[in-house]
Amino acid sequence: MKILFLAGSILIFSADVRGQVISPEIYQTEEDLLEGLQNGELTFDQYLELVDLMRRKMEISSPDSQLLLEIPDLDLAGLDSGNSDSQQRIYQFIEDTVAARKGVVGRVILQLKQRISESSDPESYLRLQAGNGDSWSFYLEGENDDSENRIKRRGLEFGQRGKWKVLLGNFQPEFGLGVNVGYRSYLNFSSDSSLEAENSLLFPLWTRYNGLSAKFSKHNHSLCGFYSQNRFGNFRDQVVGGQLELRWRKFEFAPVVSYQEISKSGEKFISWAGSTFGKWLGKEAEVSAELAVTREKEKGLVGQGGWRVGKGHRFQLSFWSYTQDFIHPISGGKALPDYRPVDLEGIDLTFRSRQAGESGIYFSSYNRINRRTKFELAYQQWRDGNTHLNKNKARLGVGYWVKKNLEVRVRQYWEDDDLSAEFPEKKTTALVGTYLFSQRTKLQVRLNYRMAEFEDGHKKSTWEEVIFDFPIKEKLRSKLRVRYYHSELSQGSNSSWHFYLSEILELTEKILLRSEFVSKEYQDRKDYQVMRIRVEWEL
Numbered sequence: 001m002k003i004l005f006l007a008g009s010i011l012i013f014s015a016d017v018r019g020q021v022i023s024p025e026i027y028q029t030e031e032d033l034l035e036g037l038q039n040g041e042l043t044f045d046q047y048l049e050l051v052d053l054m055r056r057k058m059e060i061s062s063p064d065s066q067l068l069l070e071i072p073d074l075d076l077a078g079l080d081s082g083n084s085d086s087q088q089r090i091y092q093f094i095e096d097t098v099a100a101r102k103g104v105v106g107r108v109i110l111q112l113k114q115r116i117s118e119s120s121d122p123e124s125y126l127r128l129q130a131g132n133g134d135s136w137s138f139y140l141e142g143e144n145d146d147s148e149n150r151i152k153r154r155g156l157e158f159g160q161r162g163k164w165k166v167l168l169g170n171f172q173p174e175f176g177l178g179v180n181v182g183y184r185s186y187l188n189f190s191s192d193s194s195l196e197a198e199n200s201l202l203f204p205l206w207t208r209y210n211g212l213s214a215k216f217s218k219h220n221h222s223l224c225g226f227y228s229q230n231r232f233g234n235f236r237d238q239v240v241g242g243q244l245e246l247r248w249r250k251f252e253f254a255p256v257v258s259y260q261e262i263s264k265s266g267e268k269f270i271s272w273a274g275s276t277f278g279k280w281l282g283k284e285a286e287v288s289a290e291l292a293v294t295r296e297k298e299k300g301l302v303g304q305g306g307w308r309v310g311k312g313h314r315f316q317l318s319f320w321s322y323t324q325d326f327i328h329p330i331s332g333g334k335a336l337p338d339y340r341p342v343d344l345e346g347i348d349l350t351f352r353s354r355q356a357g358e359s360g361i362y363f364s365s366y367n368r369i370n371r372r373t374k375f376e377l378a379y380q381q382w383r384d385g386n387t388h389l390n391k392n393k394a395r396l397g398v399g400y401w402v403k404k405n406l407e408v409r410v411r412q413y414w415e416d417d418d419l420s421a422e423f424p425e426k427k428t429t430a431l432v433g434t435y436l437f438s439q440r441t442k443l444q445v446r447l448n449y450r451m452a453e454f455e456d457g458h459k460k461s462t463w464e465e466v467i468f469d470f471p472i473k474e475k476l477r478s479k480l481r482v483r484y485y486h487s488e489l490s491q492g493s494n495s496s497w498h499f500y501l502s503e504i505l506e507l508t509e510k511i512l513l514r515s516e517f518v519s520k521e522y523q524d525r526k527d528y529q530v531m532r533i534r535v536e537w538e539l
Contacts, residue, residue, distance in 0.1 A: 106539030176277030182332020357385020
C-alpha cells in the first residue's frame with residue numbers, strides 16, 4: 001500500500017495519455033498480454049512495451065516510472081485512494097517493497113521460463129544493475145529465447161544530482177509533452193531482411209534511443225541534448241535532439257528541436273521539427289501545452305491539465321490535434337493506438353504513425369462522495385487519421401463500501417468505432433466485489449458481460465474471475481486467480497479456463513524469490529501451461 005500511495009503522489013499530475021486507453025481488461029501475466037494482442041485489444045507496440053515492463057518491474061521513484069502509463073486504463077488518481085482496480089492493474093509491473101529499499105548498490109534479476117505443455121527450450125531474462133546512488137549507475141538487460149542470446153538494453157550514467165548527468169547507452173528523453181521528441185515508435189520495415197542485423201552491445205535489437213545523452217542544470221534553467229543511432233539490417237536511423245528549459249516561479253518554458261535521418265544505400269528520409277512547451281504549476285492544479293511544427297510546416301498541438309478540489313475530487317483533461325501529414329517518427333505526443341501506414345519517401349520503409357491526422361479529447365474524474373461512496377467517470381473521443389472516422393470510449397463507475405471490509409463496484413463501458421453509424425459498438429458491464437479479510441488477505445470477484453453490435457447481428461461474451469491474495473507465513477505470500485472466458489455465447493466451443501498461481505518468498509532481507517504457474521485450457525485450440533521462476537538479489 002505504501003508503494004501504491006507513492007505511485008499516486010509522484011505520477012498524478014505527470015500523467016501521459018498512453019495509459020488513458022479505456023478498457024475493462026486487466027493484464028497480470030505475459031500470457032495475458034499475448035492473448036490481448038491476439039484478440040486485438042493491444043497493438044504490437046503496446047504488447048512489446050508491456051511485456052518489457054512486466055519483466056523489468058519498475059521502481060516507482062525512478063525517472064522511467066513514466067513508462068507505467070503504458071498500462072491501459074490505469075487510474076493514477078485512485079492509487080492513493082484505495083482503488084483496488086488500479087492496484088490490480090499495476091501490481092505485476094512494479095517492484096516489491098524489498099526491492100525498493102534505499103541504499104541499494106547493486107542488483108541482479110534472473111527470470112527463467114519453461115513451457116511445460118510442450119517440449120521446448122527454457123527462456124531466460126537477466127538484468128544487472130549497480131551504482132552508488134548519486135554519481136554513477138550501470139544496468140544491462142539481456143534475454144535468451146529460441147537458444148539465441150540477445151542484449152535488450154544497457155546504459156552507463158555519470159552525474160551529480162541536481163547539476164549534471166551524462167548517459168551512454170539506451171535512454172528515454174522526456175522533452176515537454178513528447179510532441180516533438182518522445183516515445184520512439186517501433187519502425188515497421190517492409191524489407192524481409194531489415195531485422196536480420198546482428199544483435200550486439202553497440203546496436204541491440206531491442207532499443208529505444210541509443211547513443212549519448214547529457215543534461216546540465218543550474219538554478220532555474222537546464223540544458224539537455226542527445227545523439228541517437230539505431231541500425232536494423234541495411235537501415236540506419238540517426239536522431240539529434242535538444243531542449244532548453246527555463247523556470248520562473250510557477251511557470252516553465254522550453255523550446256525543443258529535433259532532427260532525424262533514416263538512410264538506406266545512400267537514400268535518405270529526413271524529418272526535423274521545432275516546438276514550444278509551457279507549463280504552469282499551482283498548489284492544486286497543473287496546466288501544460290506543447291506546439292510542434294515540422295519541416296513541411298505540419299503542426300501538432302497537445303494540452304493537458306489536472307486539478308484537485310478538496311481531498312476527494314480529482315479531474316484530468318487533455319486534448320490533441322495533428323494535421324493530416326504530421327509525419328515525425330520520433331513524436332511521442334498524445335494519441336490513441338490507431339495506426340496510419342505511411343510510406344517514407346526515398347527508402348523502402350513503412351512507418352506506422354499514431355499521430356498523423358488524429359485529433360481528440362480525454363476527460364476523467366474521480367470523486368469520493370462520502371466515506372463509503374466513490375464515483376468515477378472517463379470519456380474520450382477522437383478522429384482516426386487513417387479512416388477519418390470519429391470514435392469514442394467511456395467508463396462510468398460507482399463504488400460503495402457495504403461494510404468496513406466489503407466493497408462493491410459497478411462499472412459500465414461503452415466503445416463505438418463509428419459515431420455516425422449504428423454499429424459496430426460494444427457495451428460492457430463489470431461487477432467487482434472485494435472482501436478484505438485483513439490488510440494482506442483479500443478476495444476479489446469480477447463479473448463481466450459484453451454485447452457487441454455488428455452489421456450481421458449481435459455477439460455476446462462473458463468472463464468471470466476470482467482473485468485471492470493471501471499470506472501463508474510472514475515472508476511468504478500467495479496469489480490465486482481463476483478465470484473463465486466465453487468469447488461468443490451463441491457458440492458452445494469458444495470457452496476457456498485460465499489458472500494462475502504465484503508465490504513470493506522473502507528468503508533474506510536482500511533476496512526475493514517469485515514463482516508463477518499459468519495454465520490456459522481451451523475448447524477450440526491447444527492448451528498452454530508455463531512455469532516462471534524469478535530471483536531478485538540486492539548486493
